Amino acid sequence: MRLGLERPGRRGGASGGRRKRALSVAAAALVLPIAAGLTSAGAAGAQSLGTPGGSTETAEVQSGPGMVDRVDWLTDRRVAIWVNSPSMGVPIQVQMLLARDWNAQPDARFPVVYMLDGMRARDDENGWTLETDAEAFFADKNVNVVLPIGGQSSFYSDWIDQNNGQNYMWETFLTKELPPILENDFRSTQTRGVVGLSMGGTSAMMLAARNPGFFQFAGSLSGILTTTTLGMPQAIALAMADAGGFDADAMWGSPRNDAWEAHDPYLLAEELEGVSLYISSGSGTTGQYDQPSGIPGISTNYAGMGLEILSRLTSQTFITKLRNLDIPATVNFRPSGTHSWPYWEFELHQLWPQLADAIGVEAGKPACGPGGAIAPVANGNNWIGDCVTGEYSVPGGVAQDYRFGRIFYSGGNGAHAVAGGIGGEYQRAGGPSVLGLPTTGEIALADGRGRLNHFENGSIYWTPQNGAHAVSGPIRQEWAAQGWENGPLGYPAAEQAKTASMNGLVQGFDIGAMYWSEDTGANAVLGLIMGKYAEMGFENGWLGFPLTSEIPIKDNGRFNRFQNGNIYWSPASGAWAVQNGPIFDAWASEGYENGRLGYPISDQFDIPGGVQQNFQFGVITIRDGVPSID
Structure with a gap:
């Protein structure tokens, strides 16, 4: 019995009958291994498929580095970056988990690990942080972790055509446009590893082979590692249609197009020489993270069973090719387990020592422990986790990083924890150098909605709706005088910013904005008066900056005075501006x-x-x- 997946000979076309026959072969390949016991632990033999010949690359895209469009600090060591991609023509989000010593060693640079998602990659968050403990796991690792967002069914490759509203040029983005940003703006080196699951496992091997020297480590967890063998292009096409409605012909053309061979990890295997390789898959049978179906060896994850069997077969074939080429690889073929996230989380932990060695970082964290005034705060807040660094100096005091936040200490303020979204905003706003050290820990507010930390030079408020925003200076003073979040403005909803063409500051809140200039002081503009002010061009219009906050008047009306006029509102009349001058004077009379x-x-x-x-x-x-x- 032949165990390998044979690659068909070249042919002129694929009729409907041939497509059905190819799919029947692929379907049979899913069922036979269980019956024959071929997917038990250990690498089963596989028929060698030969070496590629005459393959043609897809058209090379000339692209320079992207430009950062926006940065959101989600925590003090997790950041979302939107990069304007020249090749894709739209901003692409990448999230990063920053290295353990990012804060403690502000001049240090760190190796990079790309973590690639599966076929159903979402547009809001990478599956590794959605489905696994990757954020907590990497918190004590001295690497910058790159998490591409989006790319459903893309195989992280450059497509030959646009499809389904997407202009996929992921290989160009990841290998040409993104690296300069990582190196110039996020203290990254050119030492890199890549780990992917399922589609991402295929892509990890493909990208490492197609870009020699770019990655020092490549890990495939349940990847499909032969993509041009009998029935595989059709199986991939069906999976792509199911995961987002994509057309595989837009990716690499029809199955007879040489672009398929140019992206097949099996056919590119010899290009992986010198890369530290890790390949794993389960058997498809019920494992420790599966729900049994009542049929021996069969779990309720039927789709995951079939996909894992396919991964196992193609991975075995791939490993045989590597061995024929004398290219070493760590192989973990598990005796059970389906195509699902708990197994990939497990494999991430297993592969880390090899990955750490390949990119030149220590596998474990340094010895540390809470001490002095920091110890009671760490011991009294178990949610912050264990320490990942020792204490280090910051302006005005010391800090220590923990798995889920930081603790700061100064003689005048004591020790306080800063974490989560507030910790991210503290980082964005300049940290101790700008806001000073914390004067409180995180406080849950009485309304049950918000949380805050106070700092020497400001405060940071967080709500689920608005996220975290710092409030400081004269805007904070006036907001506090009006009742903080219980006043008319509510919670901060935006960062404090310089006004566009006037010398002043503005900050958005739930129900309006606070404006400040040296000539006018800080004043709030709210609700429908704010809407009218916007219509008139804000401070750049003829009204200028507000001279007062909103003042209540007759019949439940309100008004604000501005430098060059007023806006009046009442329920009966609406909001209208009255310009300083003869009309206003006549009305006043x-x-x-x-x-x-x-x-x-x-x-x-x-x-x-x-x-x-x-x-x-x-x-x-x-x-x-x-x-x-x-």
Whole structure:
């Protein structure tokens, strides 16, 4: 009985009948190994498929480095980066888990580990952080971990055509556009490893082979490692159609296109010489993380069973090729287990010592422990986990990193923990150098919605809806005077920023914004008055900066004074601006909204020979500088 997956001869076309026959062979390959006991522990023999010949690369894309579009600090050592990709033409999100000593050694640079997702990669988060303990696991590892976001069914390759709304050029992005950003902006070296599961396992081997010298380590966990053998292009096409509705012909063309051979790990195997390799898969039978179905050896994860069998067969064939080429690899063919995340999490832990050795970092964390004034805080907050560094100096005090946050200490403030989204915002805002050291630990607020840490030079507030935002300086002082989050503005919803073309600051909150300039001080603009202010161009419009916060007036109305006018609002009249000048003066002479004219119901507008503004109970007209009230 032949155990290998034979590669068919070249043919001119694929009729419907041939497609069905190819799929029947692929389906049979899934069932026979269980019946024959061929997927037990150890590497079963596999028929060698020969070496590639005459394969043609897809068209090479010339692309320079991308540009960072946006950076969000999710924690002090987890960051989301949006990179404008020249090849894909859109911002691509990459998340990073920063190295253990990122904070403790601010001048150090670190090796990189790419963690590649599976066929159903999501557009909001990489599966490694969604489904496994990767974030906690890497917290004490001295590597920068790169987690590409998106790329469903892409095989992290450059496609020959756009499809399903995507312009996939992942190989160009990962190997050409992203590395300069990692090296220049995120203190990364050119020493790299790559680990992938399922589709990502295929891609890890393919990318390492197609880009000699780029990766020093490549790990495939349940990858499909022969992609051009009998029935495999059709099986991949079916999987891609199921995972997002993608057309495999847009990826590498029809199965007879040489681009399929140019991306087949098996056919590229000789290019992996010198790369530290790790290959694993289960057998497809019920393992410790599976729910038994009642049939011996068969779990309720039927799809995962078939996929893992396919991975096992193709991986065995791939390993045979490596051995024929005298290319060493660590192989772990498990006696059981299906195509599912708990097994890949397990394998990540197993492969780490080899990966660490390949990229030149220590496998374990340094000896450390909480001491002094930091110890009671660490021991009293078990959620922060174990220490991952010793104490190190920061401006004004010392800090120590833990698996899920940091603890800071200064003689004047004591020791306090900073973690999670607040820790990420603290990092973004400049940390101890800008906000100073924490003066409180994380405090849960009485409304059950928000949390905060106070610092020497500001505060950071967090809510599930808004995330974490720092508030400092005169904006913080006025916000505090108005009642903090219980005041009219609510919680901060944006970062404090310089105003676009005027010398001032602005910060968004739940229900409006706080503006500050040296001439006007800090004042809040809220609700529908804020909407009108926006319509008028904010501070860049003729109104300028606000001179007051919102002031309550007659009939539940409100108004704000601005440098060059006012915005009035009431439930009956809406929000309208009144410009400083003769109309405003004439309205004032009648008692503003309390007089016979009432509230404005229009902005000022031009009329023949002058200007006019309408009010609830009359009109003010200016002609030749002379006001008239009708």
